[in-house]
Amino acid sequence: MSTNHDDKFSSIQVIQEGFREACYITSHQTATTVYLAYHLGKPILVEGPAGVGKTELAKTIAAYLNLPLIRLQCYEGLDESKALYEWKYGKQLLYTQILRDKLDHLINRDDSFSQSIDKLHQYDDIFFSWHFLEPRPLLKALQQKDGTVLLIDEVDKSDDEFEAFLLEVLSDYQVSIPEIGTIHSVTRPFVILTSNNTRELSEALKRRCLHLYIPFPDPALEREIIRIRVPDLSKHLAIQLVAFIQEIRKLDIKKVPSISETIDWARVLLILHADNLNPDLVRETLHIFVKYEEDIKIVEEQIQHLTTQAVRVSGG
C-alpha cells in the first residue's frame, strides 16, 4: 500500500470518522483491524453471519481511499484461469491464421525440417506474451499503479486447491505465470477476504491474514446504522424497529434477519409513512426480513408480544 494514505489511517478515531462519512458505521474492533491491516500490510479475513456488511466493508474502504475496487467472487470450481489470467486462445489462433502467409514466407525456403523449427523458435514467445494474456481480477489488482482494494468474496465457497493458490498472492503479493515469470505487485493492494464459514478455511490461509469477526451489532450500533443509512426515518421508530429486530434474532428461526434486512425494512416503513410499529403493520411487512415459511409462522405467533415490547422500549 502506498504511503500517501497515512493521514487517513493515523488513528482508530480517524478511520471511524472517515467511514462514517462514507455511511458505514464500524465497531472499535473493525476499525482497529483495518488500522492494523494498513500498517502491517496484511490482508483481512472477515467472517460473520450473512448480511452484516462484510462486502460493504471492502466497498467502503475503496471509497474511503478513492481507489478502484476489484472483486473476485469465489464459487466451487473457480480456478486460476478465471481468477488470475488466461491465454487468449482465440486470438492466438486467429493471429496464426492471419500470419500464415508470413510464416510460410519465413519457413518456406528452408528445406530442412530442423532448420525451420529453429527459425520458429525465435518467434515462439511472441504468442505467449502480454498481448495474448487476459488478466483476471487477481492479476489486475497487482498491476494497478495507484493501488487498489481487492475483494475476494466468499472464499469459503472455493475449493482447497484455489485456497492454496491464493497463498502466494496473499503473502508476497506476487503471482507466477510459467511462460512469463513472476509478477510482483506495483503497489500493494488492500486485500479483503470474506467468508460465510460454510467450511473451515485452512490454517495456512488464516495465518497470512488478520482475522475479523463481525457479529450482529448491538442495539446502539444498529440504531446508528439505521440513522445514517435511512436518515429520514423518525428516531423513535428507529428505536422500535431495532428493538424488534434484536428480539427476533433471539428466536429460534432458520434465518435470522441481518443488518441489510433491517435497513430494507426501515426503508419500507419510511415509504409507508409509518410512525409507530403496530401488529398489523408488522404482519404486512414481515416478509421483508423473515424469508422462510416456517420462520414466518414462528414470528407471527409472537408479533403481538414483540410489538408491544418494542414500543415500550422507545417509551412511546
Next chain:
Amino acid sequence: MDRVLEDFISTLRSSGVRISVSESLDAARAVQLVGFEERRLLKDSLSSALAKSAPEKEIFSECFDRFFSFDFFNRQMEDAPRREAAEGMTSLSRMLLEGDQAGLMTTMREAARAENLNAIRFYTQKSLYVMRILDRMGLRGLDGDIRDLYMSGTPSSASTAARLEAARDYLYDNVRAYVEDQYRLFSGSEAEKMLEDYLRNTKLSNLEQRYFHHMQQIIQRLVKRLNDLHSRRRKPSRRGQLDFKRTLRDNIAYQGFLFDPKWKRIRIERPDVVAICDISRSVSRLVRFLLLFLYGLNKEIIHIRSFIFCSNLTEVTHVFDSYPVDEAVARIQAGTDLPILLARTDYDRSFRDFKEHYMEAVTHKTTVLILGDARNNYNDPQTAILKTISERCKKLIWLNPETKPFWGTGDSEMKRYAPYCHMLKECNTLNHLERVVQALLKK
C-alpha cells in the same frame, strides 16, 4: 514487554488456540504499533492477529481478561500507614503496612514467575504453589517481624503486629486467588486433553454414563477429521488427461480447430456401506458409538444402510432418516416401534432374514460391516450365508468387541466365521473404531 506477550501467547496456546510463529510476529508488530497503554485497542489488535475463528475469539477474550487482570490487592488497608512503624522491617511487611498495591503485585508476579507457576497443571498442586510463592515473597521475614513486634511489648507495636497479622491473611487470600486464576488459565485444556486420551483408550463397555457427553464431542471431532481428510479425495476426479475422442467430437463445429479441450474424468464413488449390528446387551454400547460414528459420516462420504438384529433382523435406516442421530440410536437400542425381538441372540435366524429380504442391498461396491460377538447360543451358524455375502460384496469387515483369546470359546462361532471376513478386528475402544472407519474409507 516482549516477555509479557510471549507469556500471553503460550497461555493462549495451552488454552487450545493454535498460534504459529508468524502470527506471534504479527502480534509483536501490532503491539509495537498500538502499545500497551490502551487496553481496548490492545485487545482488539491482538484479537485480530491471534484468534482466527469465532470460538477462538471467545477463548481469546476470556484469556485476555484473565491474563491482564490487575484486580489483586485492591482492598485498601483500614488505617493510614505509619511510616515510623515500618522501619527495620522486611520489605514485604513494609509494603503491606503501607498498602503498596503495585509493589505487592509486582513482587507476587516475580515470585510466581520464579516458581514457574505457568507449569501448574493439576488442582492438587495449588496449595504447594501458594506456599512457594509466599515463601519467595518473604513470608518468613513477615512472621519474624510479627514475632519481634510482640516481643518488644509496647502497645503501639502490639497494634502494628495485629495489623500485620490481618495483612498476612489478606496476603494469603490474594496469592491464593492469583494461583487459582493462573491455574484456570494454564491447566484448563491440559486436563481436558488427558481426559480425552483416557476416554479414547478405555473400553467402551466400561465407560460411565457421565462421560457420554464427552464421548459425543470426541466422536464429532474424529468424524470431522475423517470428513476433512476424505472429502478432499473426490477432487482428483477433475484432474485428468485430455479426452481426445470427446475433444475431437465437440470441436467438429469449429472446423476441427481444438478450441475447447475436454478432459477425462475419474469417477470416485462414495463408499457404500451395509452395517449389520448385534444389539443384544453384550455389545449394545459399542453399537451406539459405531452408529454415531457412521451416521456422522453419512452426510459427506458414506451412503449407508443399517440393520440390527438380536433374535431376528430388521432394517433401521429409516429411523436415522427421521430422527436426529442421538435419538435414533436410543430408539434403536430400545427397539421402539421396530419389529424386533430382544431375546437371545440368534445368528441363524438373523442371517436367514437378511438373505431373504435384503440380499440385494449387497453389491460388488458394498462394504459390509458386521458388529457382533458371534455368540450364537449354539444355533446353526449359517456360514453358507456369510460366504454368499462375502462373495457378493467388496469387503466384509467383522468387528468383535471381545478380546481375541475369547474368540471361539463357549458358544462363540467367531472361528467359523473368520475365513469369510476380509478383515476381522477386535474393536472395543474409540481408537479401534476410528481405525476401522478409516479402513472403510480407503479405496
